[in-house]
Amino acid sequence: xxxxxxxxxxxxxxxxxxxxxxxxxxxxxxxxxxxxxxxxxxxxxxxxxxxxxxxxxxxxxxxxxxxxxxxxxxxxxxxxxxxxxxxxxxxxxxxxxxxxxxxxxxxxxxxxxxxxxxxxxxxxxxxxxxxxxxxxxxxxxxxxxxxxxxxxxxxxxxxxxxxxxxxxxxxxxxxxxxxxxxxxxxxxxxxxxxxxxxxxxxxxxxxxxxxxxxxxxxxxxxxxxxxxxxxxxxxxxxxxxxxxxxxxxxxxxxxxxxxxxxxxxxxxxxxxxxxxxxxxxxxxxxxxxxxxxxxxxxxxxxxxxxxxxxxxxxxxxxxxxxx
Amino acid sequence: xxxxxxxxxxxxxxxxxxxxxxxxxxxxxxxxxxxxxxxxxxxxxxxxxxxxxxxxxxxxxxxxxxxxxxxxxxxxxxxxxxxxxxxxxxxxxxxxxxxxxxxxxxxxxxxxxxxxxxxxxxxxxxxxxxxxxxxxxxxxxxxxxxxxxxxxxxxxxxxxxxxxxxxxxxxxxxxxxxxxxxxxxxxxxxxxxxxxxxxxxxxxxxxxxxxxxxxxxxxxxxxxxxxxxxxxxxxxxxxxxxxxxxxxxxxxxxxxxxxxxxxxxxxxxxxxxxxxxxxxxxxxxxxxxxxxxxxxxxxxxxxxxxxxxxxxxxxxxxxxxxxxxxxxxxxxxxxxxxxxxxxxxxxxxxxxxxxxxxxxxxxxxxxxxxxxxxxxxxxxxxxxxxxxxxxxxxxxxxxxxxxxxxxxxxxxxxxxxxxxxxxxxxxxxxxxxxxxxxxxxxxxxxxxxxxxxxxxxxxxxxxxx
Numbered sequence: 001x002x003x004x005x006x007x008x009x010x011x012x013x014x015x016x017x018x019x020x021x022x023x024x025x026x027x028x029x030x031x032x033x034x035x036x037x038x039x040x041x042x043x044x045x046x047x048x049x050x051x052x053x054x055x056x057x058x059x060x061x062x063x064x065x066x067x068x069x070x071x072x073x074x075x076x077x078x079x080x081x082x083x084x085x086x087x088x089x090x091x092x093x094x095x096x097x098x099x100x101x102x103x104x105x106x107x108x109x110x111x112x113x114x115x116x117x118x119x120x121x122x123x124x125x126x127x128x129x130x131x132x133x134x135x136x137x138x139x140x141x142x143x144x145x146x147x148x149x150x151x152x153x154x155x156x157x158x159x160x161x162x163x164x165x166x167x168x169x170x171x172x173x174x175x176x177x178x179x180x181x182x183x184x185x186x187x188x189x190x191x192x193x194x195x196x197x198x199x200x201x202x203x204x205x206x207x208x209x210x211x212x213x214x215x216x217x218x219x220x221x222x223x224x225x226x227x228x229x230x231x232x233x234x235x236x237x238x239x240x241x242x243x244x245x246x247x248x249x250x251x252x253x254x255x256x257x258x259x260x261x262x263x264x265x266x267x268x269x270x271x272x273x274x275x276x277x278x279x280x281x282x283x284x285x286x287x288x289x290x291x292x293x294x295x296x297x298x299x300x301x302x303x304x305x306x307x308x309x310x311x312x313x314x315x316x317x318x319x320x321x322x323x
Numbered sequence: 324x325x326x327x328x329x330x331x332x333x334x335x336x337x338x339x340x341x342x343x344x345x346x347x348x349x350x351x352x353x354x355x356x357x358x359x360x361x362x363x364x365x366x367x368x369x370x371x372x373x374x375x376x377x378x379x380x381x382x383x384x385x386x387x388x389x390x391x392x393x394x395x396x397x398x399x400x401x402x403x404x405x406x407x408x409x410x411x412x413x414x415x416x417x418x419x420x421x422x423x424x425x426x427x428x429x430x431x432x433x434x435x436x437x438x439x440x441x442x443x444x445x446x447x448x449x450x451x452x453x454x455x456x457x458x459x460x461x462x463x464x465x466x467x468x469x470x471x472x473x474x475x476x477x478x479x480x481x482x483x484x485x486x487x488x489x490x491x492x493x494x495x496x497x498x499x500x501x502x503x504x505x506x507x508x509x510x511x512x513x514x515x516x517x518x519x520x521x522x523x524x525x526x527x528x529x530x531x532x533x534x535x536x537x538x539x540x541x542x543x544x545x546x547x548x549x550x551x552x553x554x555x556x557x558x559x560x561x562x563x564x565x566x567x568x569x570x571x572x573x574x575x576x577x578x579x580x581x582x583x584x585x586x587x588x589x590x591x592x593x594x595x596x597x598x599x600x601x602x603x604x605x606x607x608x609x610x611x612x613x614x615x616x617x618x619x620x621x622x623x624x625x626x627x628x629x630x631x632x633x634x635x636x637x638x639x640x641x642x643x644x645x646x647x648x649x650x651x652x653x654x655x656x657x658x659x660x661x662x663x664x665x666x667x668x669x670x671x672x673x674x675x676x677x678x679x680x681x682x683x684x685x686x687x688x689x690x691x692x693x694x695x696x697x698x699x700x701x702x703x704x705x706x707x708x709x710x711x712x713x714x715x716x717x718x719x720x721x722x723x724x725x726x727x728x729x730x731x732x733x734x735x736x737x738x739x740x741x742x743x744x745x746x747x748x749x750x751x752x753x754x755x756x757x758x759x760x761x762x763x764x765x766x767x768x769x770x771x772x773x774x775x776x777x778x779x780x781x782x783x784x785x786x787x788x
Contacts, residue, residue, distance in 0.1 A: 004657060004658055004669060005668065005688070005691065006413075006657075006668040006670045007668055008755065009664060009745075009755070010664045010742030010745055011659050011663040011668065011686055012664070012686075012690065012746065013693065013745070014747050016749050017749045017750075018697060018749045018750050021700070021702065072697070072698075116697075117699045117700045117750075118698065263700050263701045263703070264700060264701050266701075268703045268706060268714065268716065268717075317709075318331065318712050319711060319713065319734055320572060320576070320585075320712045321582040321711075322585050323582075
């Protein structure tokens, strides 16, 4: 007999590995990262660095000392969580709060479930919400940013915070000197990643082109928001903000493009994904309109994360020859 | 208009058809051949020669061992040295007839000239009988006895014959070369099968990475249509390239927009599919009285010194082919019989070729390396890739927990073993390995249940009588 490798088919494999996919997500996040650093300056860079390093460190420490297994940090998923967590925090967050967020995100929300692929909830969002509840002052404290190159900054309250305090869109726009078209480029006041809608959309397009994600979840979230807020706004323009305002403010774009589309915590089927997206859009708006928090994106995604196993049981792919 | 393709799943591996420019060449006859008795799906053939017998090329050496079986002919002239066990390419023992080659004397009645015979016999029964006597089996991979496929069960009507020229596996080029160099014979063979089935329409389906072949067949068709109405209704259809387009079920979906029901046969939706090389074998068996004694084999791989498409006598030892073309490359770690997606890794290079051997592919360790398994990240690439619409991520979980009931309700038995799931998994999970063993188990359960139901029904019937 010859010394030959014998294994079942197929004998070739796609070069797209988990690491390649995660690297693509990191690349897709770069526009948002760069813009946030430009807008918010070195403080934001510190938040990013602490967040990424802590997430990687926590994963390494858990695999090394608690699970006693080979380290999994090479798959870059901890880096993705680190960047997303940082983009979900105000740039003024103290480094030790960021560190606690990373411990909760990776240590609790990801590794206790069995690591990558096993977690029910989006780790970065669990970290963010934990911090939001634990350190409400630090998490809702928005300072007027100086910017890396001294870019003109406009702020005061965040747009959603302004509305939640009883203000109207028109009042916000006039007091902040912003317009909708400006909000596309610079929506100052909010978590770092919410700084620039276009930067997020550029990353989203990159993920679509690279076929890392499909557009359905994002589109169904945004579609639901437009539809539902459109109905509310038409019924009572004075009490309910309009669709475009809802799309451009808060964590709507960052959440729908990068957080809700997380492989691990979103449904496997397109149909499931659409239901998932409708749920997120609807819950977010309900919190924005009627809740005590100004923003509901994180909560909406986490709530819908919990329905994913159910959605995967309900919806299956269309099978060949079985219809 | 956009070219057709199948509607569910599929992947786009690198084409790698590096042997596409290599013309078909005849490999010299080896000094000894081993002719297997199991070269088709179904019962092994029964030998009709004894040790010491002199045989000629094309003389039957074994007859069908049942309804689902086929004739086997000597591919060489010489003396039968032994009939006995020998290891096949996987190392499993099969029965082979060993023939020592002396000269190259052909059996009487075989037309070895190059003259193209385009007249199509009227009688379908005659065509099918000649196909049966010629030992023709499906050369697309399944080696299903062709005469059985051309005799649809009563009540089933064929509406379209599809000639499968997709060759959707990377690396393989022998069908392509056959379409280019023996296109006339393929078209006549198509007309013969069409006549045998009594069907109006036939489509020769070719993927659009082989447009030269599409053009060649188009040209041949117009010449032959001018000659005889027997060629009316035959069309050539370029399809959008996507693996596994050449899978029978996928091809029917692509060409006819119909799907074969789970557990059903192509004929249920009015389709019969035959491979390009099968059409050629039908031509040779019917028009030239030449049984299936040789087939074209792609010998390829980046590490192999010489790319080739060779005509090989059935029963030629694989090592003989390799040595004739420059020898085993030092860095080849795996030799595959067939394409890289569905082919079988060879364990024993002393095994001989069979009727269905279509390719020898040499891969280096680096090319064929599997990643270590890591956690499923639920990316869904396996389900996007599955051309049967299955959910491999779910099936593998069920397989590992041994939940055969859920495996069956999630249609593991529909798996066609195309390898798309494992190919596309970024986490290196051995999806197909697990799924194929679960599939075997579930198919066994389904079979046993059907047998039990039949026995129970018979028992009730016996009681009432």
